[in-house]
Amino acid sequence: MASDGGKRKVPTRGAQLRYLEAGLDVLGRQGHAGLKLATVCEEVDATSGSFYHAFPNWGEYTSALIRYWRETKSDRLIGDAREVADPVERLQFLIDVALSLPHDTEAAIRVWAAHDPDVRAIQIEADEERRQFIADAFFDATGDRELAERQATVAMYMLVGYESGTHRSRDDLAWAFRTFVEHTLSIAVQK
Template identity: 45%
Template sequence: METSAEPDKLRSRFLDAGMTVLARDGYSGFKQAAVCAEAGVTTGAFYHSFRNWKAFESELIGHWRVEATDRLVESARNVADPHERIRALISIALGLPHATERAIRTWAANDPEVHAALADVENARRSAIAEMGVELFGEATADRLASTAMLLLTGFENSTQPSLDDFKWAMDTFTAAALTMTGADQTSE
């Protein structure tokens, strides 16, 4: 007898497989056969879980937003110390599924719905960064710094030769300069 948790587990397997295929094969390799093979199940199981490929794509983009933005932003909001919160945001930025996001950016260039979802995610991230920086930088500066942080992220994800070490250095250097510039730097004891 099938429990209500089993279809959800199978759907989750497909969504995780979709993220993996996007990361590994890019948008050009994002095909139903590849997703089914990655999930280790048949196309019949796919159609048992999703009405069609478009429904899967929509759910996958929603899944990506929850996992790579909403859940992470909420965890950063729970960090009480504003300096630690900024460090948490940098850690989140470094840990994003960059290869998947690179593929989603390519996909967004060809699909207006994905483009709108990507714009919503970028706006949600920028707004969250600004909101979490207000305590240290004030509203206007936090907003500008959030926009700059997003430019660093999107530049990294669009780079033909992305280096996580270079991205980390850029984020750390940018943050240190912002903290020093605004007098919000925290000296070590």
């Protein structure tokens, strides 16, 4: 019988990704209170032993989960938006990004952040990175830094308000963002 020397086998990234995606889905459907080991394992259709092969403990998992959210639902999307050269088209792209975000998951992360300082730090960093990227896009489109900063902050208020609200309409959010961008661009033209 061969011994592995007591070393823990390294899990595959695919196995970890299954649990991370499941965690985001659980957050979206059941909120922060529903994010439990048993629920995540059920979502993946796996045992807790399988979970502990992928992650050494729950704390490592939740740290990886919030980093994964930031990477896939913020950093990567901002990277995609950077590829759009025309600033007005970039603003339109950002509207599409905002509409496609997993809003229930993001709302659950905001609740989680209220109870966990590590999650809060990552959520604040993601919000600020988003806000600054939006401000830069508005500045590129308008040439007015003060207006761009203000509009980016208001755009974030609309997004967070939508995610935290109980009455949601993606059509209304799309209309609000498009109207907001058109208004901002018309102000810049008048100057």
